[in-house]
Amino acid sequence: MGALGFALKALGRDARGGELAVLFWGLAVAVTALTAVGFFTSRVAQAIQQQAGEVLAGDLRLEAGRPVDLDDSYAREAARRGLLVARTLTFPSVVYSGETGNLALIDGVSPQYPLRGRLRIADAPYAPGRATTGIPARGEAWADSRLLARLDVPVGGTLKVGALTVRVAHVLDYRPDQGSAFVAFAPTLLVSYEDIAATQLLQPGSRATWSLLFAGPSAAVEEFEGWLRGRKSAAERLVDVAESSDQLKSAMERSGRFLNLAALATLLLAAVAVAMGARRYATRHLDTIALMKCMGATQRFVLTVTGLELLSVALAGATAGIAGGWVAQAGLAWLTRGLVRGGLPAPAFAAAWLGVGTAVAILIGFASPPLLQLRQVPPARVLRRTLGPPPLRYGFTYVIAAGTLLALLYALVRDAKLVSYVAGGLLATGAALYAAGWLLVRATRSVRGAAGVAWRYGLANVARRGRDSIVQIVAFGLGLTVLLLLAVVRNDLLDEWRHSLPKDAPNHFLINIAPAEADNLKRFLTSNGVVVPELAPWVRARLTAINDQPVGKRMPHSDRGRAFVEREQNLSWSRDLPPDNRLVQGSWWHDPDPHRPLVSVATEYQEELGLKLGDRLTFDVAGETVVAAVANVRKVRWDGFRPNFFLLFAPGVLDTATGTFMTSVHLDAAQRPALAGLVRRFPGVTVIDVETVLGQVREVMDKAALAVQYVFAFTLLAGVIVLLAAVQSTRDERRYESAILRTLGASRRTVLRGVAAEFVALGLLSGVLAASAASIAGWLVATRLLNLGYSFDPGVWLLGLGAGALLVGLAGTLATRSVVNTPPTTTLRQA
């Protein structure tokens, strides 16, 4: 019989004997959690990609300040590749109603527009909108509520743009590419692309943006993007969906991290369970392997058979896990239904391969060390049972396991920061648990004389089992850490996240507030019952030099970086660090010296331009040159819906510059009609409605919170499996000890109390350690990974002690009860 056949038979026998249960379930749960998240996120990612396309009104957008694709070559190539194409042309101009004029953004669009997302129209200014297909007919326009309110023109009225007269057919409620950034925020007048020429406004050199939109299957778009990059001129800028709405992206990213975190925690626990299961498997197979060797089995044969058997377990666990993951992702999709408009696409099957790879990798990393050891069992063990394989080199074992785990985690999430935190946390927790376990084991040696017989027996066991006790403490501790993280810290984190966007989060930005109007505007808002926060100063400026080198000489490669250099930027100043900002480098100014101008930059700006602390940035602020040194770098939470800036100056630097103010306010449905009054009374002020984006972000948060709880259920299951594996690891030894003690006259009660004392002691210690680890992990995850605040919860320690003593004590005692209940003769005969 070949090794494979032998391994399959051995698999059947071991499965029948329940030897492989911990390994199988550990792997199955890990793979279920991973593939469920993998399948689900693949679906969401595809949907998000499509949805993010809405922000561009297409999947890809080519922009330029002069006509693009005059010879139609780009459009023809795109059409040849099966892509849809649309054109838009936007420019600012004053729109007249009779003698009254107002600055507007004229947006001419071709009939295919928009390629992604839908236009929404309404029948009266600020009335609820409805989705529509099609664009304004020739001679017609769809106008923004603000424009109609300012010009006091009803639907059906006429407007004049240059030489063109148009009839207002509808109110334009929403266009997909209206964006939420604060550039050129004049109200929009949407007209047909073909009508633009009739305005006679565009001359060579006019300030206008010509855009070409493309959409289609993602692979085709990607290929076309590559083709286009090779041909477009430097003046033509490619915008893809990665540069979509910062707020929504930020919320999506954070929920993705939450989900990955849950899956990683499950994986980690499963790995611990597998390691313990493999240790037990190896211990229980020592005799059989010695016997097989005695009968002529070679080391290689033993290794092959064990390896094949375990590989079969991995494949069985992975298959069960993938099936479980497939079902579980359907549950996730149901929980988050409606999150993505138009439903989720089918999951990518790649996650299944990830599941198989994960199962095999966990097994190799965590089960191979004890199995390699099995190969070295001396055959003479059949004559002397005290003979065992050479002791496992723990350092070697952990290096393999840690290396495998890190590689696996990185392959899974491709997020070096998340992996380094999880790995560092695991290592630190494991080391702390190991050290504390060692101390406890030492301590029990000295106290056991003072305790009663049950405790003496229990504590003696903890001390005598030495390394096994420490391993158990580490396993219990890790299991409890995750359980506590789930029970307490998870809720705190999710609450913290939800609270970061309260019910009254700002849903409207007010920009272009002239300094002279600021007080009047505040009064107007207050009289309408709106709470007005501080106004942030706002100045537009262009970056001209970095460290006295003109920026043209070090143009960034990415389009976003180029935009930072080529476009006017929004600058502001502040004495204090704004609420949604966290310092990541440098220090905040407390008492800035006006003669040494300082500027604070957001991480995005710093990364794109490769800035360092102390770099000197030169700006052209309305013809005046301002030079400031980079004092610090901030990580900004863009989904806080408050005015935030890439560039923030110390007070006193820009005070003389002519700028305006901006703020964000919350308006409920009843307050919204006041907007019409506001735009009439303060025609210079621009109101930007971000309610839609806010709603999207809030929906992402709510649904993601549900999804995270769901995935954490698997982590909980993995935690329970670890506890069981840890209890099981010393079961055989306990069975024998209990038989001896009972033979010597100890009652079942005494033996059971001894076992309970041992597990309660292990549980108490693991509980305290786990509570500390969970609190630190929660704090790190909140502040470093998710960019949220975190407050320590003393309840975790109480819960840790209680849960440790109760869960470990009860689980351990219950699981070993059958050991005590077995008649001693049966046990001794089998020994």
Place this chain on the structure above:
Amino acid sequence: MKVLDSRHLTKEVSSPDGTLTIVDDVSLGVEQGESVAIVGASGAGKSTLLAILAGLDTPTRGQVFLNGAELTALDEDGRAAARARHVGFVFQSFHLVPSLTALENVMLPLELAGEPDAARTARRALDQVGLAARTAHYPRQLSGGEQQRVAIARAFVGRPDVLFVDEPTGNLDTATGAHVADLLFDLNRAARTTLLLVTHEHHLARRCDRVIELEAGRLVRRAG
């Protein structure tokens, strides 16, 4: 012809009190079909000598030849191959695999040797030891005597050249022990297997062609 030949075997182990000599310069030859008993007090080195002669352990010094080939010159896998071809074992504590039935336990050496019809051969072997009705039983469902009979069936099923037996009746009561011993010697005679028996029971040793005695690792008496 000598099936088993050992020359100047010595086994030393290190202990907290210094080096301990377990087997001390033992030379021994065993002819084809001969039965040899090794007797001695507990700790005399009987089991260690048996382990070295069977290739389960290696000596510190000296050589062992099995069927003319030097066992002590082989590595662990080489010795395993030699055991698979030439050697069978019966142990004091039976060493049945608890998760295997009686039949599967007997099939084990055949499966390891890659024999095609392991089940039928094993069934016949169990029939020979009177356990045809117990094939589907697990070791825990068998009495001590029955377990040892399964072990004997397992030892003979591969038709070994040499059978190493370590205290075969040590875990059995007198009546069962006598029954098992009868079975062992009957099968041995029928199969003409060379037998090397470690025991401290003189009545068992006397049934062998030759008895040698160990004392503190040294061969002190040969009787035949």
